[in-house]
Amino acid sequence: MKFCSECGAGVTLKIPDGDALYRHVCDHCHTIHYQNPKVIVGCIVEWEDRVLMCKRSIEPRHGLWTLPAGYMENGETTAQGAARETLEEANAVVEIGEIYALYNVPHINQVYVLYRAQLLDLNFGPTSESSEVKLCHEADIPWDHLAFATVRNTLQHYYADRKAGQYQFHVGTIERGVRKGDKPT
Numbered sequence: 001m002k003f004c005s006e007c008g009a010g011v012t013l014k015i016p017d018g019d020a021l022y023r024h025v026c027d028h029c030h031t032i033h034y035q036n037p038k039v040i041v042g043c044i045v046e047w048e049d050r051v052l053m054c055k056r057s058i059e060p061r062h063g064l065w066t067l068p069a070g071y072m073e074n075g076e077t078t079a080q081g082a083a084r085e086t087l088e089e090a091n092a093v094v095e096i097g098e099i100y101a102l103y104n105v106p107h108i109n110q111v112y113v114l115y116r117a118q119l120l121d122l123n124f125g126p127t128s129e130s131s132e133v134k135l136c137h138e139a140d141i142p143w144d145h146l147a148f149a150t151v152r153n154t155l156q157h158y159y160a161d162r163k164a165g166q167y168q169f170h171v172g173t174i175e176r177g178v179r180k181g182d183k184p185t
């Protein structure tokens with residue numbers, strides 16, 4: 001950040017009085033510009049014994065496979081955001097079910113919230129964000145071409161839970177190059 005979004009003056013990176021972290025502080029109107037993590041919301045979309053996967057046609061991780069997910073918007077709930085992202089990325093209409101996983105990704109300042117969701121019809125397909133959208137059996141999941149560690153962990157938990165006959169809520173932290181909490185619990 002170089003300029004204040006309130007008044008347009010320059011900002012200085014400093015620790016405000018009473019704070020513990022560096023912030024961008026306006027040199028003119030003294031507004032403190034806090035920066036906080038972003039929430040990413042998405043779905044495991046189920047149709048019978050298959051799951052909907054999307055091949056990314058945008059960066060980052062262009063050409064790799066993901067679950068439909070994206071940045072939560074102001075004015076919506078996490079469930080609404082997950083359904084909206086699924087429509088935008090896969091042209092798929094879903095009914096949101098149970099919350100399934102929460103991942104902290106502190107090194108990139110993100111929090112993932114993933115729901116299980118029921119696909120309501122088969123009118124899904126490619127979009128401007130996904131070059132290919134398909135329903136996969138477990139054996140068809142492109143495990144070697146997944147876009148994100150969060151997606152890999154979620155799918156690993158999902159199939160382990162399904163074999164165990166009970167879905168559980170999973171919480172984990174994904175660190176740079178290391179994955180904590182990625183064993184099914």
Ligand SMILES: [Zn+2]
Nearest residue numbers: 004007026029
């Ligand atoms: Zn200002």
